[in-house]
Amino acid sequence: MSRTRSTAAFALASALVLSLGACAKSDRDASGGGGGGEGGGTFTFGAAGAPKVLDPYYATDGETFRVSRQIFQGLVSFKEGTAEVAPGLATEWKPSADGRTWTFTLKEGVKFHDGTPFDADAVCKNFERMYSQTGAGATAAASQYWADNFGGFKGGKEPSLYKSCTVKDPKTVDVTLNRVTSKFPALLGLPAFSMQSPTAMEKYKANDVKAQGEGFAFSEYATKYPTGTGPFKFGSYDQANGTVTLVRNDEYQGEKAKIAKLVFKIIPDESTRRQELQAGSIQGYDYPNPVDWEALKSEGNQVLVRPAFNLMYLGLNPKANPELKDLKVRQAIQYAINREQIVKTQLPEGASVATQFMPDTVAGYNKDIQAVPYDPEKAKQLLKEAGVEGFTLNFWYPSEVTRPYMPAPQRLYEAMSTDLQKVGIKVKTTTKPWNGGYLDGVDVGQAGAFLLGWTGDYNTPDNFIGVFFGDTTNRFHTASYPWGQKLSDDLEKADSIVDEGTRTKAYEGLNKTIVEQYVPAVPISHSPPALVLAKGVSGVTASPLTDEKFAQVTVSN
Structure with missing residues (x-):
């Protein structure tokens, strides 16, 4: 996915290497061998670019969202391989008679990666966080997806689609809009509106965004501590080696990831991505040149063609x-x-x-x-x-x-x-x-x-x-x-x-x-885009929304 306006610059200290424990070391040489099951293994994917910010609310670019989709979940999701809305962190939803208030029934027993319970209170804190941006955060440039989909912010001149969020009980929440819209609740499946830990956002000052040059500087939440409910947790972003590493969330409520580690290796040049696939240093990459599709197949790779959405x-x-x-x-x-x-x-x-x-x-x-x-x-x-x-x-x-x-x-x-x-x-x-x-x-x-x-x-x-x-x-x-x-x-x-x-x-x-x-x-x-997977990789379904999830990936030698 890509948006119609520019993305904010991801401001990180020049020497910063983000890490969590053992994941701090470089995964440049990690291979996908030793794959299947919950016992371990690494899947390395060749990303076309670096994520611009790790807090998906402020993101606009596909490479950030590719990482976000593995860490975070929204109230709704999309059925694998389609653009059809499906349950996410909400099991069901229904509108009021006037179409402006939507009641969501939430999954029970879900926790964020930091142990914070996911419940109706967390949902409302997420909505209020998004709606109540101030300063640089309350601009379309910084909070573009909110501006594009919901409009204005609390106390601002521009009207907002969002009106309020009300906790009915721990597993039931009402989200009220200012007008009827055809895009609700589908838009809640966007990575930008993923549910994030209220505890982590408060602790690491998630809303602390400041204009800096032509872009923005974000808080340490957006650079070191993105915290969701998904099957993977953030591990490290090693800028020197150009890798983002995620680790399996062993407390995930649902089918746990089959690999212990997911690495995104940043390789902007498409021909270089292909060479690294051939060398075995990555096990998949996106956007292969169409003229190479047949050659990639003849080499034993899988070319998964997405519908042209x-x-x-x-x-x-x-x-x-x-x-x-x-x-x-x-x-x-x-x-x-x-x-x-x-x-x-x-x-x-x-x-x-x-x-x-x-x-x-x-x-x-x-x-x-x-x-x-x-x-x-x-x-x-x-x-x-x-x-x-x-x-x-x-x-x-x-x-x-x-x-x-x-x-x-x-x-x-x-x-x-x-x-x-x-x-x-x-x-x-x-x-x-x-x-x-x-x-x-x-x-x-x-x-x-x-x-x-x-x-x-x-x-x-x-x-x-x-x-x-x-x-x-x-x-x-x-x-x-x-x-x-x-x-x-x-x-x-x-x-x-x-x-x-x-x-x-x-x-x-x-x-x-x-x-x-x-x-x-x-x-x-x-145009129907494709992604490439090496021989022996399974568990990935091509999505018209580029909404591929990697939790069920297995890699066999």
């Missing part, structure tokens, strides 16, 4: 390129991009051209919308009518990253840049590392056009077009358009419709309006 788009921002305020210019760019050729030559088998800003499995997808055809002559005509022939587009693409929807950013950029130049648009190229200036630059409006995308967090339309365009301060800068506020308001109204059929039709209409009348960006493709 994602979208890649070409973002357009009039703040950096005023020419983009003209609808004809945005439409010209739509016609200029040869999306069918990009899907055919740059993306894996099973990829498809996107007609709108959500996959066809999401309620609200409009089957009547046809993909805008590749028509360079039409593009030239529109540019001429707009009076901007030969204008220069500030086009950005990211480096040092591989995303589920964007396996090779440079090649995708080159294909689109070539298409744009064919219709007379000049291109000024900027490339920056994903977490080294790219996302920040896009967010503050420096890029006129930019490559980004989205992997769904849960299966609702609000999680796609609501996240993209539901706030006029989004990275498309829709406040620059006369229709920006109306679109934001219309999306919130659609999300609040109680009747599912009526809500679906409202979203179908909004999808049509967005791609035909507004054109705030160009939807490019849906």
Whole structure:
């Protein structure tokens, strides 16, 4: 998963090596041998990047969430291999007649890793902690997932979806909202809203977040003591060796992890991840290059292909390129991009051209919308009518990253840049590392056009077009358009419709309006990402949400 705004920087002391007892030593050479059963063994996974912060509430990046999913649990979860909501720390839930109060029945006998009981009081303390952020924490930049999903904070000017949390008894809790929303309770399955130990958060000052340069400095809770209820506990983050180590939670209520240790070895380069898999120093990695899938299989590895629950788009921002305020210019760019050729030559088998800003499995997808055809002559005509022939587009693409929807950013950029130049648009190229200036630059409006995308967090339309365009301060800068506020308001109204059929039709209409009348960006493709496991690894189910859990992994030699 990845969010639409930039992630906060993870501020750690330069010499800091986080450790817990024996886990402090480097696991660089740990192999996956000696695998199965609860007796021991290590599984080492090649991570595409380092976690940015260990407190998932402040996180936004997939690599942090990959670690968080092993340590923490939410009130709800998702059925393995699907986007279907399933019980988590809550065994069941039901809404009130007006749809605003949800009653959750909690699992009993669960404890956090520090021994604190998980109960209704802990749930309410978590919600109040998230809602009651102050200072730097009460900003969308620091608490992005809360801002994107719940809105404002206690005492702030912006309205919040969250209203209150009430303990009914130790195993029953009411969560009350200020309005009906289609995304509740599914959004509680996001790692950002995981239940965390109230004791540890208070002891280690979890809410102590301060602005620091272009990012944030977090408390020692977020750097040393993340405390959840999951099958693994945090062990160490050895920055020098680039490894995050988790250890089995032997007090876990449920089926305990089959391995004693789970290591995430940070390897940003995809080709290097493949080489380490071949050498046996890791037993799996994510986002293999699609051109390598068959070769990986022929070497005896397992290539698990996820459903394409994602979208890649070409973002357009009039703040950096005023020419983009003209609808004809945005439409010209739509016609200029040869999306069918990009899907055919740059993306894996099973990829498809996107007609709108959500996959066809999401309620609200409009089957009547046809993909805008590749028509360079039409593009030239529109540019001429707009009076901007030969204008220069500030086009950005990211480096040092591989995303589920964007396996090779440079090649995708080159294909689109070539298409744009064919219709007379000049291109000024900027490339920056994903977490080294790219996302920040896009967010503050420096890029006129930019490559980004989205992997769904849960299966609702609000999680796609609501996240993209539901706030006029989004990275498309829709406040620059006369229709920006109306679109934001219309999306919130659609999300609040109680009747599912009526809500679906409202979203179908909004999808049509967005791609035909507004054109705030160009939807490019849906792409099925994969992950690779070595021969002998079992117990992993590929998830469309990239929600893979590793507790049941076994490794045989």
